[in-house]
Amino acid sequence: MHSGAVLAVAGWNKFVETFFNAQVMAKYLPDILYGTLVTVELAVLIVIAGIGFGLVLALVRALAIRPLNWLIVFVVDLLRALPPLVIIVLLYFGLPSAGWSPSGFMSTWLSLTLVLMAFSEEIFWAGITSVHKGQWEAARSTGLSFGQTLIHVVLPQALRLTIAPLTNRTIAITKGTALGTVVALHEILGMASSAVSNSYNPSPLILGAAAYLVLFIPVVVVARRIETKFAWKK
């Protein structure tokens, strides 16, 4: 055999042994699976609470109560301007001096929920204001109340416009659950990182990376479908 080829095969074997070490992977698989569970749990709670609060804020904003709206705009702007990791760190390392020590899970959940709330409020609000004024007038002229008009006439039209930007934003923010590793949260990345330092082998990181792809690729593919389906009519 040619000596270059021998070298290449040896190099390849070494690479596989280092990054795809079956023994190490098998050993830490349960840890990664546990981390995956934490990530899923966290992501689901963030999506539900973040989008839920965002919708509520947008509806409150529709009531057009001046001082309340200023407050909403201020909070939303603040949460859009701050990096999520800064918020997580502030809650986790800062709040204990104020007498409350949130866990890593709590800090991450709360931070990302707030961020998703802010972004989805903006998206819902843009959707609501994009519904033509005539729709409000027609509905109100038939005797529908403000709330009925909002729910039956305006929101269904607004939601159609918001669905694509909202899914994109939701994916981007729930991916941020990986930031929890900074505050000792045992999600996928945290479990993988400690496995790497325990085993002196990077294979658990590859496993962790694979776990993220398994979780998020389907979501991204569905999002792409949604995007095409609800594409803006130009």
Added chain:
Amino acid sequence: MTKIVKAHAIHKHFGALHVLKGVDLEVAEKELVFVIGPSGSGKSTLLRCLNRLEQPTSGSIEVAGIDMLSPKTDINHARQHIGMVFQSFNLYPHMTALANVMLALRKVAGKGKAEAETLARAALERVGLADRGHHRPAELSGGQQQRVAIARAIALEPKVMLFDEPTSALDPELVGSVLEVMRGLRESGMTMIVVSHEMSFARAAADRVIFMDQGLIVEQGPPAAIFEQPTHERTRSFIGQIRQH
């Protein structure tokens, strides 16, 4: 004769802009009042004050015996008795024609699903669209959309109907079908206030024509009198202008 609409000394300001400067308007049962006037004279604003889509700055409005400006009045309940048709139709694009008509029947009039559907179908039939119930607005022509909008209003059995330039957004060949429906309504005894430039319709169907300018009613009378022998110079020049088109 009983008056369905009694509006007195209506003033409306938009900020510094004085749009209605003391309008008095009474409309008798089954009367068809036609309102004309130059752009910006306050015609739409007057209509919108009658069902309180706009809040008048001062004055009094009574429709079908209900004090529209009293804070005690349930405005949503009152509005189902005042149908309104808009220049731009304003159908709900995410609902079928039938669902458009049914919404207020269910949510405001409190009808059950089956009854609301029967009433909605009857209303669509009256505007000649019995077979279009399952279509979305986007699948209907402008004339058909406007007729669905009329059905949406009449399904609630209003005491009076307000039309704000119902045919201005339509292609000329579609105007006839909408006017046809309005004529039918008139014959069935509906009280109507119509803002429009359709002079031939006014001549044929109106009991009274009102000419508005700069927030005031300048003159009013039977169509023939207003169109042939207007007393005011402003009326004359306005009618001259629209004749030329």
Added chain:
Amino acid sequence: MEEIVANFFNAEIATAALPLVASGILNTILLSLMVIPLGLAAGLVLAVLAQSKNPLVRWPLMAWVDFFRAFPPLVLLVLLFAGLPFMGLELGGFACVAVAFMLNNSAYYGEVLRAGIDSVPNGQIEAARSTGLSSTQAMTYVVLPQAVRNVLPDLLSNTLEVVKLTSLGSVVAVPELLFAARQAQSTTFNATPIVMAAVIYYAMLWPLVRLLSRLENRALAGRH
């Protein structure tokens, strides 16, 4: 109340932390100035390639974009920072951030720019070609300027995210703003430096957030 002030808004500690935090700001700005152009350039390449009708080009591109939409940037960063040394390749925090963000942002900027190019009517290229411009010239002088204009809000929004993302550098010991603040916090046992960092991010990025919210509202409202 006093306790809150002492722990979160402590003037003495803020003054002491100022030099460290200031160098952090500088590094955050440097990092941004490095990763934004890198991401834009890589994204532009992807967007132009995506105009190809060849499925052998389009398919891998789509996979690339979807891969990075699904992959958390922090995981990518840690993978490079902690994984590459096992191959005998030690890049250091700064370079890892640069590479990770270039990969990640290429996908996001690429999608935005592709949508922008798609939004320019075909007639524009035809008109440009009919006057004798080459296809590259038509792309550069006619299509791209319009494309960028059409997706400006999305480009800016993505750029805002990129700047915020530089805070991940703190995880791989790049002394940017958040890292500096945490360092100051851990030596003083006081949260004031982190509050400082938050205030600085807010002050730096708020104008962009406001601008974006205007542009987004207008974009949505215009789509009837």
